[in-house]
Amino acid sequence: MHVTLHVWRQAGPGAPGTMETYDAPDISEEMSFLEMLDVVNERLNSQGREPIAFEHDCREGICGSCGMMINGQAHGPERGTATCQLHMRKFADGEHIYIEPWRAKAFPVLRDLVVDRSAFDKIVEAGGYITAPTGAAPDANLTLIPKDVADAAMDAAACIACGACVAACPNSAAQLFTSAKVNHLNLLPQGQSERYQRVLGMVDAMEEFFGSCTNHGECQEACPKEISIDFIAYMNRDYVRAQLKNRKLLSQD
Amino acid sequence: MIGELTGNVPTGPLADAWTQHKFDMKLVAPNNRRKFDVIIVGSGLAGASAAATLGEQGYNVKVFTYHDSPRRAHSIAAQGGINAAKNYKSDGDSVQRLFYDTVKGGDFRSREANVHRLAEVSVDIIDQMVAQGVPFAREYGGLLDNRSFGGAQVSRTFYARGQTGQQLLLGAYQQMMKQVQLGTVELHTRSEMLDLVVKDDRACGIIVRDLVTGAVTRHSAHAVLLCTGGYGNVFYLSTNAMYSNASATWRAHRRGALFANPCFTQIHPTCIPASDDFQSKLTLMSESLRNDGRIWVPTDADDTRSPDQIPEAERDYFLERKYPSFGNLVPRDVASRNAKAVVDEGRGVGPLKNGVYLDFAAAIERVGVHVIKERYDNLFQMYERITDEDPYKVPMRIYPAVHYTMGGLWVDYHLMSNVPGLFVLGEANFSDHGANRLGASALMQGLADGYFVISYTLANYLADLLGTPAVPVDDPVFAHAQATVDDQVKRFLSIGGTQSVDHYHRELGKIMWDYCGMARNRTGLEKALSEIPALREEFWKNVRVLGDGPMNQSLERAGRVADFFELGELMVRDALEREESCGGHFREESQTPDGEALRDDHRFAHVSAWESGGPGGTPTLHREPLTFDNVHLTQRSYK
Ligand SMILES: Cc1cc2nc3c(=O)[nH]c(=O)nc-3n(C[C@H](O)[C@H](O)[C@H](O)COP(=O)(O)OP(=O)(O)OC[C@H]3O[C@@H](n4cnc5c(N)ncnc54)[C@H](O)[C@@H]3O)c2cc1C
Ligand code: FES
Numbered sequence: 006m007h008v009t010l011h012v013w014r015q016a017g018p019g020a021p022g023t024m025e026t027y028d029a030p031d032i033s034e035e036m037s038f039l040e041m042l043d044v045v046n047e048r049l050n051s052q053g054r055e056p057i058a059f060e061h062d063c064r065e066g067i068c069g070s071c072g073m074m075i076n077g078q079a080h081g082p083e084r085g086t087a088t089c090q091l092h093m094r095k096f097a098d099g100e101h102i103y104i105e106p107w108r109a110k111a112f113p114v115l116r117d118l119v120v121d122r123s124a125f126d127k128i129v130e131a132g133g134y135i136t137a138p139t140g141a142a143p144d145a146n147l148t149l150i151p152k153d154v155a156d157a158a159m160d161a162a163a164c165i166a167c168g169a170c171v172a173a174c175p176n177s178a179a180q181l182f183t184s185a186k187v188n189h190l191n192l193l194p195q196g197q198s199e200r201y202q203r204v205l206g207m208v209d210a211m212e213e214f215f216g217s218c219t220n221h222g223e224c225q226e227a228c229p230k231e232i233s234i235d236f237i238a239y240m241n242r243d244y245v246r247a248q249l250k251n252r253k254l255l256s257q258d
Numbered sequence: 259m260i261g262e263l264t265g266n267v268p269t270g271p272l273a274d275a276w277t278q279h280k281f282d283m284k285l286v287a288p289n290n291r292r293k294f295d296v297i298i299v300g301s302g303l304a305g306a307s308a309a310a311t312l313g314e315q316g317y318n319v320k321v322f323t324y325h326d327s328p329r330r331a332h333s334i335a336a337q338g339g340i341n342a343a344k345n346y347k348s349d350g351d352s353v354q355r356l357f358y359d360t361v362k363g364g365d366f367r368s369r370e371a372n373v374h375r376l377a378e379v380s381v382d383i384i385d386q387m388v389a390q391g392v393p394f395a396r397e398y399g400g401l402l403d404n405r406s407f408g409g410a411q412v413s414r415t416f417y418a419r420g421q422t423g424q425q426l427l428l429g430a431y432q433q434m435m436k437q438v439q440l441g442t443v444e445l446h447t448r449s450e451m452l453d454l455v456v457k458d459d460r461a462c463g464i465i466v467r468d469l470v471t472g473a474v475t476r477h478s479a480h481a482v483l484l485c486t487g488g489y490g491n492v493f494y495l496s497t498n499a500m501y502s503n504a505s506a507t508w509r510a511h512r513r514g515a516l517f518a519n520p521c522f523t524q525i526h527p528t529c530i531p532a533s534d535d536f537q538s539k540l541t542l543m544s545e546s547l548r549n550d551g552r553i554w555v556p557t558d559a560d561d562t563r564s565p566d567q568i569p570e571a572e573r574d575y576f577l578e579r580k581y582p583s584f585g586n587l588v589p590r591d592v593a594s595r596n597a598k599a600v601v602d603e604g605r606g607v608g609p610l611k612n613g614v615y616l617d618f619a620a621a622i623e624r625v626g627v628h629v630i631k632e633r634y635d636n637l638f639q640m641y642e643r644i645t646d647e648d649p650y651k652v653p654m655r656i657y658p659a660v661h662y663t664m665g666g667l668w669v670d671y672h673l674m675s676n677v678p679g680l681f682v683l684g685e686a687n688f689s690d691h692g693a694n695r696l697g698a699s700a701l702m703q704g705l706a707d708g709y710f711v712i713s714y715t716l717a718n719y720l721a722d723l724l725g726t727p728a729v730p731v732d733d734p735v736f737a738h739a740q741a742t743v744d745d746q747v748k749r750f751l752s753i754g755g756t757q758s759v760d761h762y763h764r765e766l767g768k769i770m771w772d773y774c775g776m777a778r779n780r781t782g783l784e785k786a787l788s789e790i791p792a793l794r795e796e797f798w799k800n801v802r803v804l805g806d807g808p809m810n811q812s813l814e815r816a817g818r819v820a821d822f823f824e825l826g827e828l829m830v831r832d833a834l835e836r837e838e839s840c841g842g843h844f845r846e847e848s849q850t851p852d853g854e855a856l857r858d859d860h861r862f863a864h865v866s867a868w869e870s871g872g873p874g875g876t877p878t879l880h881r882e883p884l885t886f887d888n889v890h891l892t893q894r895s896y897k
Contacts, residue, residue, distance in 0.1 A: 035534060040538050062325070063334065064499075068499060126328075139314060139713070142385040142389035145387075155393050162393055163419075163421065163424075165424075166329060
């Protein structure tokens with residue numbers, strides 16, 4: 006197939022950027038989207054033009070490195086699919102494809118399609134863990150965890166921190182990411198001791214970097230792991246309770 | 259000078275060796291730990307667990323990763339599970355059995371004492387990870403669930419859907435991030451280690467390039483821990499993440515660290531076959547699928563019917579036929595070689611006839627589609643996205659691909675290389691898997707090293723250095739190492755050739771796969787040994803790296819590929835020298851009458867540890883003899 010790419014090029018952080026157009030003939034439908042970019046980059050390189058910088062690593066939809074706006078949609082047209090898992094068969098011959106980096110104040114562009122997502126790590130640092138120092142753990146089967154609880158925690162924990170939720174949100178809010186991280190731990194029995202301090206710490210860190218949620222739900226649509234916005238509701242509930250909860254009565258819920 | 263190579267294994271009965279040794283090793287008192295600087299390169303399972311643990315204990319830890327976040331390390335992609343001798347299923351598992359299975363699975367080319375320790379601490383890993391909040395799969399009653407993996411007749415594999423590596427890494431990463439917040443761990447992301455600094459024969463620091471600004475900096479410490487993963491990407495196509503590379507270990511090798519068993523590569527039997535030249539990587543379909551999938555090809559090479567039209571009698575379930583007691587769950591090397599054999603006979607399936615079927619029809623009929631969905635849905639979806647075929651309806655097509663490297667930097671029982679102060683953890687070392695790794699044992703080893711071994715052995719090393727300051731970064735050894743890095747960057751940017759880095763990587767990968775892949779022989783290896791240096795020479799003359807210093811992905815790759823060229827050559831040399839078949843190393847000249855790997859224990863029951871010969875020089879081989887006092891050397895059989 007033959008497509009035309011319009012790609013955001015930016016030399017460095019703070020540098021001005023522009024959309025550039027590249028003709029991409031002889032593309033196979035079997036290629037993944039990133040393999041198509043590899044081919045375009047090879048051709049650019051042979052013409053003495055600098056290849057397009059983009060991030061990727063696992064190419065299996067699990068590491069969260071990849072991510073770009075494709076025709077205005079985070080990770081492109083296919084639901085529940087990260088950019089690296091998207092295939093060219095999802096595009097039409099002759100199509101014009103617009104490729105841009107994530108757009109959000111908290112994700113400054115470093116080069117071309119590469120952005121800085123370290124604000125996510127800051128949110129985790131602010132409470133996204135269970136304190137269990139190495140060597141101090143009891144036998145793993147001591148605490149029974151009902152299957153439904155383990156499954157729900159896993160649904161939240163499936164987040165790959167790609168940033169699509171932020172990029173898709175008109176307010177650049179990070180509620181879906183933060184709620185996934187909070188609930189993975191807050192739903193589990195092991196996470197109860199730090200439950201309220203966790204949600205306070207993480208939500209406060211989130212608000213330092215990101216905008217506010219006004220319930221558009223675009224994040225859920227864009228999420229390659231199809232994480233549900235129900236988690237945002239659970240997080241808000243815990244956040245409100247955290248303001249009121251007497252910590253001395255924590256084990257008497 | 260490197261003298262006699264010994265593993266520094268404690269004496270005394272194996273079962274008590276680690277416990278006794280923990281008591282015998284020196285300690286660093288809590289108030290002295292902050293006087294020690296420790297550099298950890300890599301934040302995968304091995305690096306993150308080590309950083310969290312050492313940070314908690316009070317050391318000054320600096321972590322470096324080339325990823326933008328520690329959570330993106332290649333460990334995140336592990337699918338199937340992690341082994342532990344918990345015996346929660348009461349099906350006969352024990353530390354002794356996990357030890358035995360691992361030594362046998364590794365085809366008797368690992369160090370018994372290391373493997374025993376690994377089996378012992380495996381049980382603590384599961385406890386630790388559950389405490390950390392890893393949502394392992396549960397049964398309805400709330401207890402942990404298990405599945406089976408190849409090379410074992412018990413169910414000892416713990417899993418979190420098809421995302422076990424992701425969940426374990428998040429556990430270790432989160433634990434480490436708490437230490438970052440507390441200030442015991444200093445995190446450097448998008449920072450690539452490009453050299454090891456050695457002074458007076460001890461490791462004393464590293465040289466790092468900032469991948470955003472291009473700035474090169476020096477970092478010193480009392481000890482350096484490399485947790486930088488494996489080198490499967492030397493083959494270009496593999497299941498490893500695209501960035502995975504060998505530069506950290508290779509550059510340490512150039513500074514004196516021995517590289518052990520480089521030719522021991524694992525080819526994983528269940529990957530999606532390549533579809534064309536543009537293929538950039540291969541996708542693994544977890545080994546856990548072999549619990550329920552049956553592997554077959556048509557009996558007749560010319561059969562062109564769709565798989566559902568081929569009657570039972572005209573299918574060859576070749577693993578079940580040849581290995582009745584393990585069936586589809588034979589170890590990876592055996593499964594891979596058998597798949598290659600039927601494809602070489604012309605019985606491969608798919609448009610390029612380059613795969614075998616992995617068929618779930620029988621399992622779906624037995625347990626119902628919902629159970630199969632519950633177990634593997636994300637893998638089935640991944641398969642469908644790539645191939646556009648629905649594995650609930652048509653059998654998957656699979657073929658072996660490079661997956662894991664058992665070889666790595668040589669370490670002793672303390673995980674310390676022959677360069678004092680340089681420790682190597684996780685896939686980057688050679689230690690526990692011999693010539694073949696069992697499924698679900700890499701995650702186990704990475705976490706064993708990082709959580710339960712290094713804090714003891716590192717303290718034992720540091721105890722003698724109390725009161726000794728770290729080497730200052732203005733020492734000439736640092737300046738010298740930095741100059742090497744700067745020179746290489748300048749050299750790449752000035753070659754101005756015509757071909758891309760990827761072009762050379764692909765060409766190298768082809769040589770490696772053709773001559774040093776699933777089956778190897780003298781003629782092919784000798785050919786590779788002449789082709790690789792020629793291609794490398796061309797690379798250095800004709801590669802084109804555009805742009806300048808700051809964020810430059812071609813420049814990053816160029817350095818990694820340059821190292822792959824040297825490592826690839828060493829792998830070939832090692833494969834040539836080892837004139838026996840063992841585990842993943844199959845020398846066609848050494849096989850039993852029915853085509854199984856034939857070891858030569860008389861000549862090769864040793865670790866081959868190579869000393870760098872310097873640029874253009876010939877490497878020197880050192881041997882560490884292996885003894886088997888607890889598991890008796892036998893020809894492996896899975897029949
Ligand atoms: C697709 C796939 C599935 C797998 N499934 C399983 C499974 O089910 N069970 C199992 O037990 N094993 C599995 N494995 C194997 C297992 O995932 C790996 O062996 C293991 O995760 C390696 O962990 P590690 O910590 O040693 O290294 P990695 O996770 O590879 O981490 C390497 C780290 O080092 C850093 N790094 C490397 N070089 C440098 C440098 N020069 N400078 C700075 N940083 C550097 C990287 O940024 C990264 O943080 C699988 C492997 C693959 C490829
Ligand atoms: S490259 Fe890992 S999620 Fe896309």
